[in-house]
Amino acid sequence: MIGHELGGRYQVIERIGGGGMALVYRAHDILLNRNVAIKVLRSQFVHDEEFIRRFRREAQSAASLSHPNVVSIYDVGQEDEIHYIVMEYVEGKNLNEIIKERAPLQVDESVRIASQICDALDHAHQNQIIHRDIKPHNIMIGRNGRVKVTDFGIARAVTSTTITQTGSVVGSVHYFSPEHAKGVSTGEKSDLYSLGIVLYQMLTGNLPFLGESPISVALKHLQEEFEEPKKLNPLIPQSVENVILRSMRKNPDERYVSAKEMLQDLETCLLPERRSESKVGFHDDYDEDKTRIIPAIKPIQRGSGIRNGGGEGMKRDVDDYPVAKGKKQWVRPALWIGVTLLLLASMFSVVLYVKAMLDVPEVAVPYVINLPLEDAKLKLDEAGLIVEDPLIKEYNPDYPEGVVFNQSKPKDTMVKKGSSIVLSVSIAKPLSKIDDFTGMTFDEATKVLMAQGVEQNRIIQDNRNSSDTPAGEIITQDPLPGSGFDPETASVTLIVSEGEESVDMPDLTGLTQDEAAAKLEEFKLVLGDVKEDASFAVEKGKVTKQWPYDKGTPVAPGTKITIYLSTGYPPEALDYTFNLPVAPSQDGKKTKIRIVFADARNNGENQEWGTRTIANTQVLPVKMVLAPNKDGVVSVYRDGEFFETYLVSYMDAKNNTVPMPQLEPTAEPTQQPATEEPTAEPALSPDNPDTGGTDGNSNVNQTGALNNGKDKGKGKSKDNNGD
Template identity: 65%
Template sequence: MIGHELGGRYQIIERIGGGGMALVYKAHDILLNRNIAIKVLRQQFVNDEEFIRRFRREAQSAASLSHPNVVSVYDVGQEDDIHYIVMEYVEGQNLNEIIKERAPLQVDEAIRIASQIADALDHAHHNQIIHRDIKPHNILIGRNGRVKVTDFGIARAVTSTTITQTGSVVGSVHYFSPEHAKGVATGEKSDLYSLGIVLYQMLTGRLPFLGESPISVALKHLQEHFEEPRSVNPMIPQSVENIILKSMRKNPGERYQSAKEMLHDLETCLLPERRMESKLSFIDEEDEDSTRIVPAIKPQVSSSARGGSKLSRDAQGDSEREEAASKRIWFKPVLWVSLTVLLLLAMAGVVWYVNKTFTVPDVTVPNVINLSEEDAVRTLQDKGLEVGDVKREYKEGFDEGIVYEQSRPDGAQVKEGAVIDLKVSIIKPPEKMPPLIGYTYDDAVAQLVEAGVDEDRITKSEEFSEMEVGKVIAQDPDAKADYDPSTDSIVLKVSKGVKEFNMPSLIDKTQEEAEATIKELGLKLAKDGIKTEPSFEYEAGKVIGQWPFAPNSLATPGTEMVLTVSSGYPPEAIKYTFEVPAAPVEEGKNSKIRIVYGDARGDNKEWGTKTINTTQTFAVELVLAPNKNGAVSVIRDGELFDTYLVSYIDAKQGTVPVPQLPGSSVEENSYNDWEEGEMENPDTGWIDNGAVAQAVKDNKSKNNGKGNGKGKDKDKDKDKDKGYK
């Protein structure tokens, strides 16, 4: 039945219980998206038309019950030869499980449970429904503590034919009422007797009547008195014991007259004024069917007989008295013998009746291993046995659908109708792929080989990844996916580290800009990753070096970087402002002046351009070093106009010659102080001032010694930053 769908909407999930007449399954209502319980009739009842008719009628009656302590019946249906009832599914335990775990229960808890059962019975009895099988197995306790009574109306549907077939009285013998055990009609008071036994068991942890066989237990219900609850558990109040004593009277007339009456007693029994009430006493009257002593009827004497002489009458009287005395002597033994014989005959009759009612024939369990499930079920049913739970699991060496285990061994002697559980083999289920991501490749392969995968079917591929080199970063099949280790191929992708990239230049960036770039590239700044050095070429705060990745080299993400930042010019450096004169070709006409300079920061640096029409002087900021002099060139209208040299020593001593325009009296100062032979060395980059002086002379010859303007115009120095184009 597991996995079967009844009525097109009830998906069977698992078996959760069962009894002599039905099996109970947990199922899911696909239409309403809720869990429900389904009671399915055993196969031995499906051919009894009267049973089926009454079953439906009683199931519909049970469905009419609407009470918080009654399991709701939602639906009744039939599919082929499967008859079922759909009921409310209660999450929790049944009372029998609770009694086994925790009995004896606390008095208040037992009374609370019994009160809810009595309330449910009162509702059912008002709807003319007798339960007939009240027992802890049929009492469900939800997780919220709510008591739910189940199995209403099912036992009542059993026919005389069914009783004959099963050879037993329907119900649970330990909870039988005496009238139930006799096989006579039962009513509401029979349910109350069973409830009294349930309360007795909750408070004492034991059943009132036990025996070696159902027959002996039934006879004890009929004949014997049970051990009183307070003698077993002295913690039980007298008021509670009185309820048990009254509900378990063998004479139905001495029990509670209704469930409502018993419920009222249960609701008040724990009140302070009732807890120590007097013990109930009952008058044990003789059974009307028992043998009784009937007084003898004396014979009538005629008047003639009474005649005659007084002597003869006296003699006759003496004779009669002797005869009566003799009869009295023999009457008592005969009476007791007769009573004993009658009692033995009555007991023999009861034993014969109960034995006939409860005796179930023995059946030899057949061997169904290696049979298909269908054949195994048919074989067991032919023997009068029932198939219970069927578990389907893979078993090596058995084909799909073949029985590989049975709960009772073949040849065992069991009662007819006994339940045999089976285990049936299924196709070998696929195994789940283990998670391998994060393992080293060798460890992952070792796991797969241990699981049965041939190493030849394991493929390795490598990819760039942020994960450590050699670790698995992906797998196919994925983790927990189905796979067959004996046939499937496995692909493991392994990290070969982070992908390299071309390192950009950080030189001439500010420290903040360089740090931001490092972060964007996935690199890290080392703990002591900032160093400072003086520099002629770069102003303070600019990066002048990067390590370990130089510009345009291959870099690996995650590597720590060290930056060298300029702290400014070295202490020996001299900052010198050189005033450069410039004149137009002709006064009043525009000429474009371009100034290029070189100093310790480098050669051929552009100062800027300006358009002039009068002679002007421009300030050029130079940085000089002991091994690096300065030079400033003025280019007018695209042609070299003049070049001025600035010596580090002169600048330090304050003896730098003042430049004069060509034609002035001091124009020789622009080159007379330079020594010849100091040409610019292309290997070192140092300026040969003698060569520069020669260049000045050559330039003057080219311009025929002409020049415009003399000296420097200090007033116009304020406008040195104006006029750029």
């Protein structure tokens, strides 16, 4: 493929990657002169018509996406048996390479990357596109830090014929959702589950599920719980772990409703008020406490069902009371018997109460380490135990704020019910007070901060203009002086002065001194020295150049600017009039003469002298300015066609020895000013009207005349008297 030209416009340069379904090449778009990435379908799939049809349809769907975090698809095509997709070329690394190089990543960097991925998924889901293969290999990180999600729609096109191809579906099993592993229909929430795994891997450097085979990994997605990320990386805030726990729920109904909801959670999870929030809780479908089986309550029969007839026996127990005889004689004894029984019952109750007080049951101490304090109290209360007050509150770097890190009785220790348990709870890390760096240089402040434990990459320089603080000194800082900060995690921004705000130097060339001064004042600049400078190009009294700043250069307000004013031509300049004889193409016929000349002015560029229409031989004065090493040149055009060029040397002009062009007329022409309609025409020889005579040697007195014959004025030069 390398060196091949696809579609008549994509020149394949090199292979840059590939997977189980396609190979990726870097190519150059000849038509638009830009680099592109081309994904080419592997040859083993080119005869699967259903795959090709879905491949095209999904690629076209992905091409409808337009988002800064989605790799743009430019073109889809086929050439012979080559099926390809042309997409945006991202210069950078994929997320998998970055994780291998330096995982675990910083929390804020991981959340920033996950937020951009989630934003891309939200855009795709709104356009009814499900990615189905979110993994670090499909996430590109550009050199500018921009996240780009690629391969939209490709994984969705996989059929049963690709399930055994290495690197396609099986290769992504570590990022499968449980419903994906079951083989049932997957939707938007499957992408969110995969994104949760990517965030888990960025923050811990590990995958949540590993196994000896893809099948064993898929089963773990369905059956097993993953190790919580905070156990692998205690620096993860609880709010960030909650995002992972919610996105990776096995039950899709317990995940985020949409990518938009997850994005909102990612964008706020690092706010100070959320970092130490309580751990998110879920209802476990298999929790024994959720559903209990209560034994049925059966009636107790007081008589034998066989002997007494079952129901009839119960009826007799209720209804057959003896008939009282001689009721009054039994009143007093019954009263005494009742009082005695009541006293006995009271005494028995007291005995039972005392026994209960003395005979307290034992309970097992539950394990409450790693639980938030409120959850730990609830768990101990359920076991019949009491949390001793006051709590032991200490900072523990291995546990987030508000989480129990020690208990006075180990797990499963048997203690009397109602016993007190002492808990040790982690508090926020004590913060240091940041110094005041105002007036110091950035390097000086950096040395102080690094000595306190702040890494250099977390010390940020922000340059700003200031009229009050000298350039190079610190104006202010964030955090402000005296604020609490953690040197191990905090980022410090130092605002450094660049001095006063600069202005762009205006162009003063061609202005008078007063105009230049007004212009400088307009730009808050000051007119400094005024010097003189001879110039051929700028007229006397106007600025030829400025110093020390050219036009457009940034200049601090109040800077003094020196200008040079033209004194006119230098002393060695020579004003010279070159008398140019011209003749019509034919005697008596109107001919348009155009003269162009160059001299010491305008850097030797051509200048238009003008155009004249003549019908007879005339002399036209061409005024020139000459200087040493700056000779003059005169060019003549006749009726639009180039006729002749004449060199006017400075030394010849100074010595009055400039050779004059000559004509050979039949009679000596009279010099006269050039006019649109000449008043007289020179007499030409009737024998040879085109050349002005038969011998070709006629001259013009004083200045000479231009030959209008075939030699174009290149006749021999003679003296000014025509001898």
